[in-house]
Amino acid sequence: MILSMFGLCFWVPFVAAISVQLKRIEGSHTPLTYAQLGLGATLPVAFFPPLYYFLSASFRPERSPESIQMLNDMGWLPFTGIIYAIFVQNLVIGIAVLRDKRAEPIFPRWYGYFNIWCALLYCPASLDVFAKTGPIAWNGLLTWWLSLVAFFLWLVVTIVVILKAITSQQKEHASRRTADFDLERAGASPSLIISAETVALKDQVQVLAAELAELRESLSSRYP
Numbered sequence: 001m002i003l004s005m006f007g008l009c010f011w012v013p014f015v016a017a018i019s020v021q022l023k024r025i026e027g028s029h030t031p032l033t034y035a036q037l038g039l040g041a042t043l044p045v046a047f048f049p050p051l052y053y054f055l056s057a058s059f060r061p062e063r064s065p066e067s068i069q070m071l072n073d074m075g076w077l078p079f080t081g082i083i084y085a086i087f088v089q090n091l092v093i094g095i096a097v098l099r100d101k102r103a104e105p106i107f108p109r110w111y112g113y114f115n116i117w118c119a120l121l122y123c124p125a126s127l128d129v130f131a132k133t134g135p136i137a138w139n140g141l142l143t144w145w146l147s148l149v150a151f152f153l154w155l156v157v158t159i160v161v162i163l164k165a166i167t168s169q170q171k172e173h174a175s176r177r178t179a180d181f182d183l184e185r186a187g188a189s190p191s192l193i194i195s196a197e198t199v200a201l202k203d204q205v206q207v208l209a210a211e212l213a214e215l216r217e218s219l220s221s222r223y224p
Contacts, residue, residue, distance in 0.1 A: 001051045004051055008043070008044040008047055008048070009044060011043055012041055015037060018158070019034075019040075021106055021107070022093070022106075024106050025099065025105075026099075032093075032096040032099075035088075036093055036096070039085045039086070039088055039092065040085075040086075040089055046078070046082045046085060047079065050074070053072075054075040057072050076128075080125055080128045080143055080147070083122040086119075086122060087122050090116065090119035091119050093112075093115045096112075097109065097111050097115065106165050114157060118154045121146055121147065121150035122147050124136060124143055124146060125142075125143045125144070127142070128140070128144075
C-alpha cells in the first residue's frame, strides 16, 4: 500500500504531460487543458484514504472481525467505485482530441474516440455499493475487472501516443530553430526572419479560425 501511494504521486507529472500536449491543440484558450489537469490531479487525493483504510485494517489484527470487515469495505468500495473524476477526464481528453483541426493532428483521431469509450466502460464500477456478490459487487466482472482492463489499456495507449506527440513536438521545435539559424547564416534581414516566424504561426491561426467558424455555426443554429 505504501508503494502504491508513492506510485500515485507520479500520476500528477503524467497528467501534466497530457496537459502540455492538449495545450498545443487548444492554443491560448485552454479550458479543456486545465480541466484535464485538475481532474487528473484529484485522482491521488481520492485514492489515498482507501489505501490507508487497508493499512488500518492490517495494523491491529486482534480487532474483531466486524471491525476489520468495516475497514475493508471502507477501502474497497471507494477504491473500486471512485471513477467519477477519471470518467470526466477521459471525456475531456476525447473532446479535445476530436476538436483538433490540424492537417497533422497532435493525437490520432481514433484516440479521441478511444477515450470516450474507456470513460463509458468505467461507469459500471459506480454500482459497487448496490451488491455484495455478482457482476456489480466490488470484485465483480463489471465493476472491477472491466474497469481494470479498460484503465490498463488506456494507460498503455496513452503512454504510447504521448511519447509520439512529445517526439513530434521536439522535431517541430528543432526544425524551427534550424530554419532560424539558416536564415541568420544566410545574412537574412530581421524582417525576413520575422516573416518566416509569421508563416510558422499561420497554422495556429487557421486552427483558431476553424474553431471560431464552428462556434459561430453552432450559435447561429441554436439562436437563429
